[in-house]
Amino acid sequence: MKNVLGDLIDLLEGGGAVALARVVEVSGAAPREPGAAMLVTADSAVIGSLSGGCVEAAVIETARDVLATGLCVNERFGVDDGIAPGLTCGGEIEVVTERVGTDKLPLLQRLRALIEAGEPVGLVGTLSGVPDWALVRPGESAPWSQIDGTIASLVRAGRSAVAGADRCEPDQSARPRVFVQAFGAPPRMILAGANAFVRALSHTGTQLGYRVTVVDAREVFATAAQFPHAHEVVVDWPHRYLRAEVAAGRVDGRTVVCVLTHDPKFDVPMLAAALTTASVAFVGALGSRRTHTERVARLREEGVTDDQLRRLHSPLGLDLNARTPEETAISIAAQIIAETSGGSGRALSDTEGPIHR
Amino acid sequence: MKNVLGDLIDLLEGGGAVALARVVEVSGAAPREPGAAMLVTADSAVIGSLSGGCVEAAVIETARDVLATGLCVNERFGVDDGIAPGLTCGGEIEVVTERVGTDKLPLLQRLRALIEAGEPVGLVGTLSGVPDWALVRPGESAPWSQIDGTIASLVRAGRSAVAGADRCEPDQSARPRVFVQAFGAPPRMILAGANAFVRALSHTGTQLGYRVTVVDAREVFATAAQFPHAHEVVVDWPHRYLRAEVAAGRVDGRTVVCVLTHDPKFDVPMLAAALTTASVAFVGALGSRRTHTERVARLREEGVTDDQLRRLHSPLGLDLNARTPEETAISIAAQIIAETSGGSGRALSDTEGPIHR
Secondary structure, three states: OHHHHHHHHHHHHOOOOEEEEEEEEEEOOOOOOOOOEEEEEOOOOEEEOOOOOHHHHHHHHHHHHHHHHOOOEEEEEOOOOOOOOOOOOOOEEEEEEEEEOHHHHHHHHHHHHHHHOOOOEEEEEEOOOOOOEEEEOOOOOOOOHHHHHHHHHHHHHOOOEEEOOOOOOOOHHHOOOEEEEEEOOOOEEEEEOOOHHHHHHHHHHHHOOOEEEEEEOOOOOOOHHHOOOOOEEEEOOHHHHHHHHHHOOOOOOOOEEEEOOOOHHHHHHHHHHHHOOOOOOEEEEOOOHHHHHHHHHHHHHOOOOHHHHOOEEOOOOEOOOOOOHHHHHHHHHHHHHHHHHOOOOOEHHHOOOOOOO | OHHHHHHHHHHHHOOOOEEEEEEEEEEOOOOOOOOOEEEEEOOOOEEEOOOOOHHHHHHHHHHHHHHHHOOOEEEEEOOOOOOOOOOOOOOEEEEEEEEEOHHHHHHHHHHHHHHHOOOOEEEEEEOOOOOOEEEEOOOOOOOOHHHHHHHHHHHHHOOOEEEOOOOOOOOHHHOOOEEEEEEOOOOEEEEEOOOHHHHHHHHHHHHOOOEEEEEEOOOOOOOHHHOOOOOEEEEOOHHHHHHHHHHOOOOOOOOEEEEOOOOHHHHHHHHHHHHOOOOOOEEEEOOOHHHHHHHHHHHHHOOOOHHHHOOEEOOOOEOOOOOOHHHHHHHHHHHHHHHHHOOOOOEHHHOOOOOOO
16 A cells, blocks of 8 residues: 555545545455555546456446445455456455545655654544544554554564454454555564574564575575575575664664574674664574583673573473474474463463453 | 375385485475475486476486485586576576485385374485484474474474584584475365455464465455455355364364454454364454453354363463564464464573473
8 A cells, every 4th residue: 555655645636535445455466465455536537457357347346436425335256156356376365445534644654754754654434334544653552442452563573464343242343354565674583593493484474474584604505595585585694684684774673683603603703693683673593412411611701791681592492392394383482472472372271361451 | 205205115115226316495486385295216217397497407417326325416507607507587496316226115104004004104214314204193203303493393394405414513413404394184264254464374373384374254355366365265155164174084183273363253252163173273352351261252142161271372362562464474474384383482691401301
């Protein structure tokens, strides 16, 4: 939607209502991501796109009704019912079309200012009748108390997705189905080491919404082909790379750093760099208990303080008795979620109190 | 390798040594899975294939040396060094070629008999010098004590992969680099419900080596396009499907059943069916604590006993304060690994004793 935001504001400032159609869910080989947006004006001018082809023609028809009634319309395309327009790729998309009036201008102008300032923010809207909209920034609450946490997770992760309304809860108004359109960069996961464990963790990290960087000084191993799920693979000494990223302002309080090199030559300076960077959300290092003990001694020699060492998750991961790289990736991802969200790692069936806090 | 096993046995019974070349690791868009195998005889007859093209020509050359020396050779293809034969797909594969002599006949005949009997089994071999081979069945130990657990995980999961030797351990002989070639069906993960949580869990389950089935009675939601990572999507009442699979002998002591329907009409009969099936490895149900309490009451009404109810993991997952479908999938996968492998879910940095048990 970012690419049509300026046009939407311009059109509203010109005085008329505009129909905004957005992809809110996709599955299979769908051509666009959630959040892809198209504007349709009262005189049927079209800005942006949803998927190409007959889906857009159908949505332009829908937009006329939406502009007339003010009620949003929800359509699924690609579900093979033999009647509705389909997608040739085998995927399915859900499109919601709604009328945006001039009353939304102040909110949209604030949204644009936040995006321009580089602040992560979510535009959250309900998906039935006359939609309610709210802007949510990390750390803020959404007006729908029971889905606050989910919305916050998505905004923090920079991920656009549907939330709410798929549980059997007593008070449906507290968890309506909403679309969270997230703006701002996703959080980073920086993985030191080029091996099968990093390969598995880069895949799991990507699924969780992280932008994953793999860094290793050995150019034979640190190749894009070895890490098909990483967003970038960097050949450099991990600590030198991390220091440069910190200096460039590309590391923030959501950044996760995991060191899986199995080599003190690389992991000690990398951990020293990560632990002395105040803003990092999570620092972990894989290894045996003996490796851990030796590593802590070396880190102390490097001048890392006890307070800084307390931030180190080592040996990395939850105790799942994980064996394979894929199982180990789950144990690490589970610890990162628990640590950044306040979970305990115990079985929910053995604990009491709310499941979502 | 299964497709060349009969030929390999025939050739050995004929008296001569045979070169066996196998893909042991792949990355990126590699054309074959680990375990793809090719045989080369002393007179350069070739059976099976590795990738097509120039890789095979190079491996046939290698096979001549291997038959002459008896020492295995390890080669990587697709690493762009400007000299060696490459893969056009951008992937990388590692191929190990070794000589198989008539001394291996009894082991290979036993392997064939186990495969024909439908028993899961792994052929494990070291990857340097003159390789050592061993057959490993679930529950048995491998001769390399420090990688026993990893080998057992792979055999149980029906996954072929490299294990060992990538940690800095004092006794390398106890954890040599080996290739585990697994035979037998992978374990099953049966997921009831067609929603975003099942979509995320089907992806994570596939990564962990499960063969994932999604089952839901609602044909609008239970479509292959909605679950691109599931191996099959079944439109049926979940309990009816599970009962039929049990009756057909397609459920075993490795099968995981998770119920995420959010609808008592579907989940109570499904859980009753799963909990009264003695052999299932893990049964879990997603939901709030109130849903859990109500569900347990209904299950008692259906005649499920206290002993059977103790097998139910509900509310499902570890307490990570997981929010999104992807985070929830990690919390469930982590619980499945911990439960089937004997882990506690506590942070490894807070526990003592061995990391792998």
